[in-house]
Each structure stands twice: as structure tokens, then as C-alpha cells.
Amino acid sequence: MFSSPGLIMTTMLQTTHLSKSFSYKQGSLSRVAGKLGLPAKEQQKVHAVSDVSLSVKSGEVLGLVGESGCGKSTVGRMIAGLLPATSGSLSFNGQDMTRPTVDTHLNIQMVFQNPYASLNPRQRIDRVISEAAVYHGLVEKKQAPAFVASLLAQVGLDPSYASRYPHQFSGGQRQRIAIARALALDPKFVVCDEAVSALDVSVQAQILNLFMDLRASKGLTYLFISHNLAVVEYIADRVAIMYLGRIVELADTRSVFSRPNHPYTQALIADAPRLNAKVVEHRPIQGELPSPLHPPTGCAFHPRCPRAMARCSSERPALVELEDGHWSACHLNDAVNSHPLTFQEMQ
Amino acid sequence: MALLEVNDLVTEFHTEEGVARALDNVSFTLERGKVLGIVGESGSGKSVTAFSLMNLIDPPGKVAGGQILFDGEELRGASARRWSELRGTRMAMVFQDPMMSLNPVMKIGSQLAETVAIHTKATRADIDERVYQALKRVGIPAPRERMKSYPHELSGGMRQRVAIANAIINNPDLIIADEPTTALDVTIQAQILYEMQNLARESGTALIWITHDISVVKDLADDLCVMYAGRIIERGPVDEVIADPQHPYTRGLIDSLPHAENHGRRLYSIPGATPPLLALPAGCSFAPRCSRAGRICNQIPPVVTDGRRDHRCFHPLG
Amino acid sequence: MMMNDIDAKAIPPERGEPPLAAPEHPMRLLARRYLKSRVGTGAAILLLLITLIAIFAPVIAPQDPYDLTKVSIMEAERRPGESSADGRMLYLLGTDGAGRDMLSAIFYGLRISLGIGVISALAALGIGTFMGLLAAHFGGRVDAVIMRVVDVQLSLPTILVALVLLAVLGQGVDKTLMALVLVQWAIFARNVRGAALVERGKEYIEAALGQGLPARRIMFRHVLPNCMAPLIVTTTNQMANAITLEATMSFLGIGLPQTQPSLGLLISNGFDYMLSNQYWISVFPGVALVLLVVSVSLVGDRLRVALNPKLDS
Secondary structure, three states: OOOOOOOOOOEEEEEEEEEEEEEEOOOHHHHHHHHHOOOOOOOEEEEEEEEEEEEEEOOOEEEEEOOOOOOHHHHHHHHOOOOOOOEEEEEEOOEEOOOOOHHHHHHEEEEOOOOOOOOOOOOOHHHHHHHHHHHOOOOOHHHHHHHHHHHHHHOOOOHHHHHOOHHHOOHHHHHHHHHHHHHHOOOOEEEEEOOOOOOOHHHHHHHHHHHHHHHHHHOOEEEEEEOOHHHHHHHOOEEEEEEOOEEEEEEEHHHHHHOOOOHHHHHHHHHOOOOOOOOOOOOOOOOOOOOOOOOOOOOOOHHHOOOOOHHHHOOOOOOEEEEOOEEEOOHHHOOOOOOOOOHHHHO | OOOEEEEEEEEEEEEOOEEEEEEEEEEEEEOOOOEEEEEOOOOOOHHHHHHHHOOOOOOOEEEEEEEEEEOOEEOOOOOHHHHHHHEOOOEEEEOOOHHHOOOOOOOHHHHHHHHHHHHOOOOHHHHHHHHHHHHHHOOOOOHHHHOOOOHHHOOHHHHHHHHHHHHHOOOOOEEEEEOOOOOOOHHHHHHHHHHHHHHHHHHOOEEEEEEOOHHHHHOOOOEEEEEEOOEEEEEEEHHHHHHOOOOHHHHHHHHOOOOHHHOOOOOOOOOOOOOOHHHOOOOOOOHHHOOOOOHHHHOOOOOEEOOOOEEOOOOOOO | OOOOOOOOOOOOOOOOOOOOOOOOOHHHHHHHHHOOOHHHHHHHHHHHHHHHHHHHHHHHOOOOOOOOOOOOHHHOOOOOOOEOOOOOOEOOOOEOOOOOEHHHHHHHHHHHHHHHHHHHHHHHHHHHHHHHHHHHHHOHHHHHHHHHHHHHHHHOOHHHHHHHHHHHHOOOHHHHHHHHHHHHHHHHHHHHHHHHHHHHOOHHHHHHHHOOOOHHHHHHHHHHHHHHHHHHHHHHHHHHHHHHHHHHHHHOOOOOOOOOOOHHHHHHHHHHHHOOOOOHHHHHHHHHHHHHHHHHHHHHHHHHHHHOHHHOO
16 A cells, blocks of 8 residues: 555555444433434534554554544554454454454554553562463463563563562553563564653653564564654654544654644644754644544644635545655645645745 | 742651652752743652642641742741732642642632632722633633633643633742643643743743653753752753753753654663652662762762752763 | 563663562551551450450350250349359359350350351352442443342341341341341442442553453453452441341341340340349340440451551541
8 A cells, every 4th residue: 555665565454444433322311302303412423533544564663643532542442452443444464353353462462551550450460471371372371480581581670570569660660561461472563552651751761762672673563652753753664643533644754754744743743842953933833622522524623724725624635645655634735726835934 | 139049948758668858958049030940750859849839748748948938038937827828929830730720610710710809809890800811811712701611611721721820810920830731732732831931921920840851841941950869960051951961860861862863773761760769879869870870979969069050960971 | 681582581670770679468568557556456356356255155155055954044143243053153244034154145146146247248248249240241231230229229228128038038047147148238239340340441451351361351350359458348347237237136036046146136135134233134245246346347447547548537
């Protein structure tokens, strides 16, 4: 689906028109009223994710960026088999995995955001790490202690920690344990859902290094979900930007950050505090993130977009490939007589 | 005379496992109308500093030593009455969670009105006008309608703006903001940073901005304090500290930030982790993680100053 | 620090990583926290004493008050401190209307009261936990049905329900136990369901699901152990309630038979003698009952605080 000059990379994970909506069931009274023809409260539907088509190549790190309500965590959970999709499909190495099965979990694992909540407080670390591997028959019970020790070493922890409980460890150490648990099932694909967001800066660097090392040593592929642009810029090969459930831009990292096309991406990059960025007098984008219950018509970003046209409020722009591998969903790319201002020109 | 002068402030927490010194001889000054950034990781004492300055430390914690001079007046040991007079009028605080300063069962207009009414004798009409102006200043659209909303009807960013409005409504001399934008989205954070900067400049309010993210405070602050394990280990004008840090921890912190330039390479990371307050190493708390540490580092490094910048280190950089 | 193929060689912790606190078994930690309270320690000692008395009653009681060969009507209504006619027995707490030694009767009574309280509470714990987990696991209609039954039962006064049940079931220790269990299971079910629902929403459960572990295993091996702590307190409270409820039933003359009297029955039997100033036949069993219930309640309360030190007011 995406062409990349030079290196031939195989697609490992592919989502096609993946969508997820949550509906609030009407109370029985409302349903009765509806049947009687009386005015009743409408069934509310939240489209958390709409029409997301992504492909992740073997060995790459795909960054998934957005603010609250954009649906990035929901996409991550669908890929990891934690949430069934409402529509669309998901395939892994050619095998259809739209309905999560045990195979899903053996190939795709997830590392969660909160190191203080993602470990069972009543389980010893050795059980935390080995339970699923033993259950699925990947490791024999007798071999479990050696297995655990090896994994702990791979994430930089002393093997003697295996007999301890989670509350004895710091946030960074717990996250390492969570990573060891994910590695125990020998996955090829890891979804990192804000995996470093809850960590202190110095610990964050250690864990990012760990991710990099494991990627090299085990040949892992990552979907790296984060709201922190600096982290994504550092670790990702390609980046997808989401807004209110849809992908608005997708390109390799350098292109996204130096030549962002979509006005939302431009705003996000300009607004993100960067230590090295030159001081630019820039007025941040106005407005609030829309509620997923009442999405704007047409392009979801148009109420906040400084370059919105009349067309933007009625027609939703499609995700279109502009140049090799750089996709964007914006009518500005389409307009015949205007050309989208580049990022530098906007300053 | 400086607006705020803090000398050797000590705050302790008495727990069943021992006494934790959350602040150990913290000293800094803040001039009128200036912005001070306090940066630190978890366990550094940055939030405890804010709470100590506002007399919000509850047992088992207490401010155990030092001076807090606000416009020349010693605040430590001041009566509850005096604190009531100062807080909300001359000193105000904004918390990370706006619901720490907002009452969930009161309309926001009433809450802001209450803040004015408690501290000033103003007519009803005056108060309403001041509430309207405050909401307008923090960028809340349609203030007259919004006044009738409850906090839960607003988004996170809006709530934080209301909390800020609550802080500025009596034109304080000092606002202490404890991680006010940490829980907010990037675009909202940018808006609020921008507005706070303008507010501070326009009204000459001094601002203390506490954060774990040094990039946030780089453009906003005039001076920067870096805290580690309850001590200020470096202090100075923000650009100089960031460009040319003297303390190895500051250097390490800046170097471990990820960005495009080190794409594909390992990040510098400070080995180890922050020590728990109940088990601090003797002497310099950073020594176990420091590549420059020597024998002398098992004494507490004293503050070394050249007038503009100071640090606590026996082996400073540069 | 990161390596490719490593076997389990010991790796020293990273430079500057603060050493882990020495591991302390959670039970020891709990015991240490609990014993900080003098009231709690005293209550625990008292309860321990009572339990030992109850267990060893047949051995340590001076007399088996229900052995008709040992009891003589001639010894009836002796005052506390008197001796028997032949001087061989000292009635520390006097005798009752049939000549039974009060001290021994109280020992046996404690045995029955404590035994019934403990057994019924534990059985209710088992049944209630199972039902609560079922409701939390299945949700939907199963949850609705179970919880409505619980709601109805909890809204009825326990004495009323117990009375009706015992009237239907008749007298006897086993029937009393059954009635007490039926009355108590509901509160456990509600507490466990609530706690289970809370735990189920947490990330470590999501992680377990993400590792392909089946839902049933997660319910019993992950959710349940994390719901247990507050249950310890509920169980001790229920024990105190069960003891009191059983005493009330016995006082009213239903439930336990005369041959196996609990403290409640002893109090009831001795009630008629109060008017003739033979207080000891009713009062001493009453004091024993109070000591038993108070010690159980205090232990339960102090456990609650020891489990969550922040609750200490």
C-alpha cells in the first residue's frame, strides 16, 4: 500500500477501514416511548475511531499521535485484541485477525501507560512475567525460573527481583517488568500505549533506550502511541496524526516535522514546547477539542482551522497521497487556485 | 526589596517509617513582576515548595524551619487570620487539578463572586463586572453565559482557565502555579501558557511556575530553579542555565530529552533513579548517580554563588 | 546495560538505583501495624483467650453441665463462691436452677456461640463471594437477578428473616446455622461484586486479558485476591452480628435446643431468677456474651485500620 524507495519492507500489520463506535443503550422507558411514537431520548453513539487504514512494516516504529479523544488508544487496543472492532478488518502477516484469538496475543503484545496500575499487586514478579507463557505452553513450569531470570536480565533488572512484589519497585522498574511480561510471549509486534508518559524524564530516557535495544536485538516492530511530539520525533520512523477518530496526516517522521501539510499537524508542532526550538512569536491555535458526541460536520477540524474554507464545513476531506508516502486529509491540497502554505511560509 | 524571599526553608513529614525531609534548606528570591520556574522530577520537592509557601502543609507534615518573607513580612508562624487575608488577595495558587480549587456544586460565576466578596467590600454590580472581566481575561468565550455553568459542564482546559480566573480576580502580587498544564492537551497547554505570559506581563504579577517539563518553562520564565531530592541544586537566569548548566544533574536532565537530532541513537540517560526521601544518601543526594562524584561528595554541598547563578556541587561543570 | 543473548548471570543493579526495601511478608506487616494499637492488642488477647476456652471447654470446665449424672438438683441456686454440699466443687459463679455450675455452663455456651458465629460467617463468606463474583463476571441479566435478590434481602430486618426461617425449619444447631448463613450471604455478595467490578476496570486485568488468559482464570486468580482485604473486616463484623443474632434467637426461645445452649439461651433461662435476686444465673452469661461480641468487633475494627492506615481518625 505504501511505497518506499530503496529498501523493500514487508507489511506486518494492516488495518483496513477500521472503526469503533460505542453506543449508549437506550433505557427501557425510552425504547417503549419510541415504539409508541412518543418523543424519546435518542440513542447516543460515539465514533471513537472512524475509517483508520494503516500499515506497519516489519521492523519499523510507527508513531501514532494525537490529543485526547482522537482515538489513538482505541486503535491500539483493537490491534492488541483487547477491543473488538465495530467494522473494518485487521490482518497480521497476511492472516486475518479482525476477531481476536489466542494467536493475536501470541504475536501482538501491549505495554500500558500506568506502571502503578498495570501489574497485579498481589502477584510476585516471577508469576507476573511467566503466568501466560506457562499457561500457553511456551515454557514448562520447571523452566519458569530460568525463563524469568533471563527476561529480567534482558530488561535490565536483577534476577533476584523475581521473588518480590510490585509495590517494592519504582515506576521505571515496574515499566521494565511490564515490558518483560510483554516479551514473555515472544511477540513480533508491540503496541506501546503512552508507555513512557507517566515516567520522569530521566527514567523515560532509560526506557526509550530499552525499547530501541530490544527492537535491535529481537527484531521487534512497534506501534508507538503518544501525545508527546518530542518522543515520537525521536523514536518513530513514520508518524500518523489523528484527530477525532480519523487519520489526518501520515508520513515519514522527517517529512511530518519539517513539512507538515495538514493545518492541525502544523498547529500541533508549533504548539508543542521544544527545548531546541527557536523562539517564534506564535499565537497558539484557538478553540477546544470537539466532543466526540457532537462532531463537527465536514472536516472535524474546520471550527478551529485558520485556513478553513466554505467547503470544509460540508464535505469531509479524504486521506490522499500527496507525494511518495506522504498522506494528508485536507481540502487545501485539492484547491485548484490556491496552494497550501508551507510551514515556514506560515511563520 | 524583593517580593518574595525564601531562606533555608525546611519542610518535614513524620511518617511511621521515619521523618522525610521534603525540603532541605530551600532558598530563592523573586522580584515583583518576574517569573520563576521550578523544575524537578517526582520526589524533588517542587510541589511541596508551593504548598509550604501557601501554608497548605497539613500534619503529618510541617514547615519546620526557615523564613518566608513576603514583601518583607515573615509569613512563617503567621496567624490563620493573616493567612486568610493574604491568600486569595495578594497570593494565589493554581493547582494541577482544577477541581482542587473549584467547588463542584457551585456555579462558576458564584464561586468567582465569592472570591471577591470575601476579601473586598464591593457592590453586587461591581462583583459581577469583575467576574465578567476575569473570565474574559482568561479567554473564556461568552463569559456571561458561562458564568451560570457548573464545573463539570466544562472541558479540562476551560476548568483550568476558571481556576486561573479565580486566582487573578483580586489582582494578586504573586501567583504560584503547580503543574497547571501537565494534565492538559498540547494545544490547550500552549494556549494557557501564552495567556499566562500576557497576564503576567500586563498586570505585573509575579509568577512561580512549577513543572517537570523544562521545555515548557524555557520561554516563560526569567529565572530557573532546578530541584533534586528536596534541595535546589541549581539556580539562575533560564537561558544561561539551559545553555550552560553547572550541575551534572541539570546537564543530565537536558541531555536525556529526546528530539530529532538523536533519532536512531541511544539517548543519554542518568543511571539509577531518584532516591526515596526516607533513605537519602548522606551528603550530596545525587552522588550515587553522578559520574563526577568523589570522596568529598559525602558531605552536603553548600550553595556556591557568583551573584547571578548558584549551584550545589563540589565538581561543577564549565 | 542491554544485551542480546543473556543467560541468567547475576547483574548488579544499575549504578545509582536505590536498593530495594527488604521484603516483608504482607502478613507480618499487617501484624506489626495491628499490634501498634493497645486496644486492638488487648481485644486480640481477649479473643484468643475466649477461643481457647471455647475449644478446650470439655477439658477445662470443672463440670460437664449437661451430664445428668453429675448434676444434682440439690445444688441448685447456690451463690457465687459457695461450695457444693460435699465440699468437692467450688462454684465460682454459682449454680443455676437445675444445679449446673455456671462457669462450666458459660464455657460450653461460649463454645456454641463462638462456633456458630464463626461457622455461619465463613459459610456466608464462601457463598456470598461466589455469588458476587458470578454477578460481576457475567453482568447483564445474571447480575441483575442476583443483585435484586440481594437488595430485597438486605432491606428486610435480619431478625425478622431469621425468625421466619427458624419457624419454618424448626429447632436444632444445623437449622440455626442454615438460617444464619441465609441471612448473611447477601452483604458479602454485594461487597464482593462491587470490589470485583472496580478491580476489573484496572489496567492489570486488561493486561491479563491481553496475554490471552481466559476470563474465568482472571476472575479467580487476579480479581478475587485483590478483593479479599476489605472482606476480612466484613467477615469479623458479620461474626459479631451472627453471634448477637443467634443470642437474640435463643433468648426468644427459638433455634437452639436446651441440650446445647448458647449464651443467649443461658441468659434467657436465667431471666426468671432475676426477680428473686439470683442475678448470677442471667448476668454472668450476659457479661460473657458482651465480652465475646466486643472483642470480635474491636479486632475487626482495628484490622480495618491496620489494613488501611489512612483511615485512622
